[in-house]
Amino acid sequence: MLLVALFSVFISVTIISCNKAGDSAKTATAKDSTSKPAQSPAERGKYIVNAIAGCGDCHTPWKMGPMGPEQDMSKMLSGSPEGMVMKAPKLDMPWMGAISATFTSFATPLGIAYSMNLTPDSATGLGKWDETTFMLALRNGKHIGTGRPLLPPMPWPVFKNMTDDDLKAIYAYLRTIPAVHNQVPEAVINPMPGPPQAGGGEMKKK
Numbered sequence: 001m002l003l004v005a006l007f008s009v010f011i012s013v014t015i016i017s018c019n020k021a022g023d024s025a026k027t028a029t030a031k032d033s034t035s036k037p038a039q040s041p042a043e044r045g046k047y048i049v050n051a052i053a054g055c056g057d058c059h060t061p062w063k064m065g066p067m068g069p070e071q072d073m074s075k076m077l078s079g080s081p082e083g084m085v086m087k088a089p090k091l092d093m094p095w096m097g098a099i100s101a102t103f104t105s106f107a108t109p110l111g112i113a114y115s116m117n118l119t120p121d122s123a124t125g126l127g128k129w130d131e132t133t134f135m136l137a138l139r140n141g142k143h144i145g146t147g148r149p150l151l152p153p154m155p156w157p158v159f160k161n162m163t164d165d166d167l168k169a170i171y172a173y174l175r176t177i178p179a180v181h182n183q184v185p186e187a188v189i190n191p192m193p194g195p196p197q198a199g200g201g202e203m204k205k206k
């Protein structure tokens with residue numbers, strides 16, 4: 001008896017949820033067929049930056065909030081904090097790198113990378129960059145489009161596959177966010193590490 005009751009509850013729940021799914025499918029179709037204004041490039045850029053590419057993970061400094069670490073949105077996409085110059089720590093193999101508490105500076109054998117200020121501030125951010133320079137930087141993985149190779153972990157080898165329209169949309173969105181004056185420290189570029197030497201680059205036996 002109990003089983004039957006449970007079973008019928010199960011069936012009715014299933015039916016209700018099916019109806020719900022059906023309803024929302026209908027609403028979705030209805031929404032799509034209405035003449036919704038086309039998404040502007042800046043709106044699409046906002047979606048890519050915040051919902052897909054996670055630029056803020058490395059370009060917005062993190063702080064400790066009541067629920068744990070969170071991005072400091074008063075400094076949204078303004079890059080590694082000014083004056084926070086880091087020294088690479090000494091690490092034992094197999095440790096290779098270290099990350100600052102703000103999650104904006106990264107020490108690796110290749111050097112120390114500070115994430116860039118992506119806000120439209122003209123002195124310290126992307127303000128003076130034109131669209132072409134921005135696209136070249138993300139496509140070529142080169143500083144200001146044509147300079148030194150960018151250090152990890154900037155994921156340009158993935159971002160370079162974005163379409164021109166997507167890169168342009170990101171650029172358009174980044175022009176609309178609040179300008180934050182923040183002079184990111186200069187990157188430190190180490191000489192290319194050579195092939196592993198005997199004794200070095202290996203885990204030592206205890």
Ligand code: HEC
Pocket residue numbers: 049053054055056057058059104106113114115116118134137142143144145149150151152153154155159170187
């Ligand atoms: C995993 C961390 C990470 C993510 C995610 C990330 N970046 Fe970066 N980005 C960096 C770091 C670190 C640098 C500094 C690299 C250097 O100086 O060599 C950088 C540098 C840059 C630069 C400066 C290039 C230059 O000329 O110096 C631009 C522009 C940039 N990022 C845009 C973006 C955009 C747009 C996104 C999202 C679509 C993004 N980044 C996502 C870490 C990241």
